[in-house]
Amino acid sequence: MSETAGISTGIAARYATAVFEIAKEGKAIKSLESDVAALDSAIAESSDLRTLLTSPLYSREEQSAAMTAVAQKMALSDTTSNVLALLASKRRLFVLPQLLAVLEGMLADERGEVTAEVTTAKKLTKTQADKLAKTLKAQMGNDVTIKETVDESIIGGLIVKVGSKMIDTSIASKLNALQNTMKEVG
Known part of the structure; x- marks a missing residue:
């Protein structure tokens, strides 16, 4: 594993833990599950979205505006929308695929x-x-x-x-x- 991949996974794990705990406290696990599945399939299907997540050519403002629009269009929960906005503002959207993978694992553990x-x-x-x-x-x-x-x-x-x-x-x-x-x- 490259050093960058390890850093991305570490960042993703911290964000995923926080998101999962917020969803669990707010009894919003079901909406988190649907958000994770929707985002996962959107990333898999859209090369434009994948480019937005990884390209340094987009400014923070452009990434924030695009992710806000994506969250509204997909009708994502407030928690997920806020995390996407936070990732965009911190220029950490590149960790979103790893974050979703960690969340999928946490959700699966929750379901047994x-x-x-x-x-x-x-x-x-x-x-x-x-x-x-x-x-x-x-x-x-x-x-x-x-x-x-x-x-x-x-x-x-x-x-x-x-x-x-x-x-x-x-x-x-x-x-x-x-x-x-x-x-x-x-």
């Missing part, structure tokens, strides 16, 4: 859920995702939310990460292991 990051070669069907979630729930003892990523380079199989545990059944890793074994023999 565990998030499994699953990488597949092809998108899982609803049946496959449900079966995987059921299997992981039996192993973990908690409800499991699947966050799926498609990466065709793994050829087939799955890579499942839950917390610090990782299960790699991808064909690409098996081929690499076979290649390494053959190098040792020859």
Whole structure:
């Protein structure tokens, strides 16, 4: 991890903790959940928003005005809108993706859920995702939310990460292991 990424994560964790505590005290966890999901999908879908978050070309005022407009358009809660305004005024909008990731983890913990990051070669069907979630729930003892990523380079199989545990059944890793074994023999 680069030093900048570590700093961003640290900043994001402090802001996320504060936002989560404010939402919990105000009994606004549900609205925080919907705000986090909405912002997460907006960042994923909008290259303009991603540029606004990371580009040094925008002034504080431009970033503040844009984030205020985004918050109003998305009908975000006051808490989330205030955090976005604060991040813009401090020129820390670049930490928003990490902040959302930390908040997602905190919200999942609050619900008693565990998030499994699953990488597949092809998108899982609803049946496959449900079966995987059921299997992981039996192993973990908690409800499991699947966050799926498609990466065709793994050829087939799955890579499942839950917390610090990782299960790699991808064909690409098996081929690499076979290649390494053959190098040792020859």
